Amino acid sequence: ALERLQAVQQLEDIAACYGVGHDAIFFDLGxxxxxxxAILDDCFSPDVQSQFVFFGGEPVPLDGLPALVSFVEGFAIDTGYHSARNTPGNVRVELIDEDNAVVTTAGATPHFSLASAEAPFIDLITARYTHIAHRDEDGRWRTTSFEIEVDEVARVDASFALGQ
Structure with a gap:
C-alpha cells in the first residue's frame, strides 16, 4: 500500500514538473x-512522443523532448508571449501496472504579452494534458507519450500596473 501511494505521488509530480518546465521555456525565449x-528531463523521457491538438483539429506530432520544448517556444514567440504560468489541476492518476500509468490533468494557463506591446494582452488557454508514464530502470516515473488538447483561448486586453 505504501509503495502504491509513493507511485501515485511521483506520478502527480509529473504534472507539476511539466508546469515548471513549461514556464522555464519563457525565461530564455530564443x-x-x-x-x-533540465527540468523536463526529470519527468519526460528524452524520446517522448508528443502531440498538440488545437480545438479538435489535426494533431501536431513532435518527436523527442527537444522538439516539445522548441514547439512551445516557437508558439510563444510567434504569438507574442513574454511569460506564462502553467498551473495544472484536477490531476487523475490511473496505475495500469507497477511500471505503467496514465496521468490526466487540466489547466487554465495565463500567457502574457510584453507590457510594452502596442496592445498588451493576456491569453487564458484551457487545455487537457494526458501523460502516458513509465517507471524507468532508475525507479523514476517519466512521460513517454504526451498529448495536449487545447480547448479554449480567451484574450483580454491588459495593463501591467507594475511593469514587467
Missing part, C-alpha cells in the same frame, strides 16, 4: 533552453 530541458 536561447538554448538548457534550464527548461
Amino acid at each position: 536561447g538554448d533552453q538548457a534550464e527548461s530541458l
Whole structure:
C-alpha cells in the first residue's frame, strides 16, 4: 500500500514538473533552453512522443523532448508571449501496472504579452494534458507519450500596473 501511494505521488509530480518546465521555456525565449530541458528531463523521457491538438483539429506530432520544448517556444514567440504560468489541476492518476500509468490533468494557463506591446494582452488557454508514464530502470516515473488538447483561448486586453 505504501509503495502504491509513493507511485501515485511521483506520478502527480509529473504534472507539476511539466508546469515548471513549461514556464522555464519563457525565461530564455530564443536561447538554448538548457534550464527548461533540465527540468523536463526529470519527468519526460528524452524520446517522448508528443502531440498538440488545437480545438479538435489535426494533431501536431513532435518527436523527442527537444522538439516539445522548441514547439512551445516557437508558439510563444510567434504569438507574442513574454511569460506564462502553467498551473495544472484536477490531476487523475490511473496505475495500469507497477511500471505503467496514465496521468490526466487540466489547466487554465495565463500567457502574457510584453507590457510594452502596442496592445498588451493576456491569453487564458484551457487545455487537457494526458501523460502516458513509465517507471524507468532508475525507479523514476517519466512521460513517454504526451498529448495536449487545447480547448479554449480567451484574450483580454491588459495593463501591467507594475511593469514587467
